[in-house]
Amino acid sequence: MNTLIIVSASIIVDLFVGDPKAIPHPVVGFGKAIAWFERLFRKESVSPPLQKMLGVSLVIFLLLLALGLTFVTLWLASHVHPLAESVVSVWLISTTIAAKGLKEAAMQVYGALASGDLEEARLRVGYIVGRDTDSLSEQEVSRAAVETVAENIVDAVVSPIFYALVGGVYGAILYRAVNTLDSMVGYKNEKYRYFGWASARLDDVLNFVPARICGFLLWLVALASRTLSANGAWKAMRRDASKHPSPNSGIPEAAIAGALGIQLGGENRYGGIVSVRARMGEAHRNIVIEDIPRTTRILYKTVVFVLGIFLLLLNLMWWRSL
Template identity: 35%
Template sequence: MIISAFTLALALAALLIEAFFSYPPKVYAAIGHPVGWIGALINRLDGWLNASRLSAETRKTGGIAAIAIVVVVAGGVSYMFADWAGHGIIGFALLACIISSLIAQRSLFDHVDDVARALQLEGLPVAREKVGKIVGRDVSELDEAGVARAAIESLAENFSDGVVAPTFWTVLFGLVGAATYKAINTADSMIGHKNEKYALFGRATALLDDIVNLPASRLSAIWIAIAAAITPGANWKAAKDAVLRDARRHRSPNAGWPEAAIAGALGYKLAGPRMYDGALVEDAYMGTGRSELNFADVKRALMLYRKACIVQVAFLAVVLILVW
């Protein structure tokens, strides 16, 4: 593990590149996206090692092998590229651009803002369609408040695992950390489910994803609480209280931290029972405020999210100055 001015600068540059430019559509059209490359590998491994004809024990072992292969490939390829790029100006720029593609800072804002706009201007069916792109639950029966809560919950959770976590692992291990983390997180989103198909095959992936997201989930709650202190209408003390009271009650060891922080800061009540894969999943509520939310409440959450992103950038900049 090397926390250096170089990796700090990489993380800071990647965040700024993603915030201002996101992932260029022309680049996507030409070569796709790194997450898509990882997803293609996972799909292949899923087909080979999780076939229905295989025994339960074989599928469980296959799941361990699958995530091991994903980690080795992502870590190995990124290590070779980072070694080739070196530490010069051009190499730094290349690495920062690649890492920026593994961070979902601006794209997360855009997706959640699309939901808010749909609720405000396009109606509930369109809003359900928009929110269905960023959540894994059943959205067909959600009312306006349900769509708003789902969007805010997704914003909170993805701030942790889509923004803070890749930044954290970049600071520790540069491109290798970011790429390996993103590979694990992508695998979890694809096969880390508790349904019949993936309960055994995805078990190791889900556990590993929980482990690598532990630091970022706690950090994300801190960034949100600090952001609440500089956001009009938000309450940093309520954010802190909600995290301490509710975060560990969430069914996920990580998602409850940013969800409770946002809920407390803005006076919302999030999470609770939800439909996943056709089944009702019981979960604790995060926060004790209002649950009847609308597009304006999503906009407030987005404002807090932007401030939290700024807090993270400011923190990295200060640490970089101190270690330069």
């Protein structure tokens, strides 16, 4: 019951507070630690097997660092006041959830498009996607924003909440550490193919169950909405999710595409190299800029749905304890 209270409080903190820039964020620290390790140990000249070993060492290094710093932080808080440990736990878990930040980043792209500033929209979407954005059309910018919000419903919401329930603060922080590793070195290009192998594979493993929970949640959200197609979401997930190069990202992307009646995927460019992603959903209509706020509303409805389940469970537990 205590874990459920702390996780519920963390969700609420993220929804209303997000990640204030004035307060140090664990992900920023993870990023600096990864960059330090890479500068010190990764060399272009070493053999692929040795690069893989260094990549495994990076994972172990970051997880031990995250575990140790979390333990020390909670230990210090517990010696200040018993309530302080709970408050710090809520805050730490909230930093692993990024619903508010994800929505704000996507809506900045939408705001630029709505004002007719395509160059600014390309710049803004470039902050949240890995593809080349300098020549994207309005429709392609909209697609990029929708795809990254859809994919990150798993990474930024469902997975951290899932691991917070399973392992408390430590579970959420360790998940976020792995996810940060994947976002920084988990690429399948020449630079990181071997060095980032362990990070990418571990991220895939950790997201496997949450991604499927997310797909079910998105279907429920669509089912409860008059403007979304639950049938379309379910059909797209069953038909298209497995076509995605990621074993997990295709599920939320297909669900969003089917729910909105649009088609995601297609041609992207990474460092000038064309990559054709499998198409998710059916193009019942063209993607428009309004699909960005529609997707962020699905994101928030999913978070509120999860929070509602938790609050209902807490209420039932409270009544049973009387």
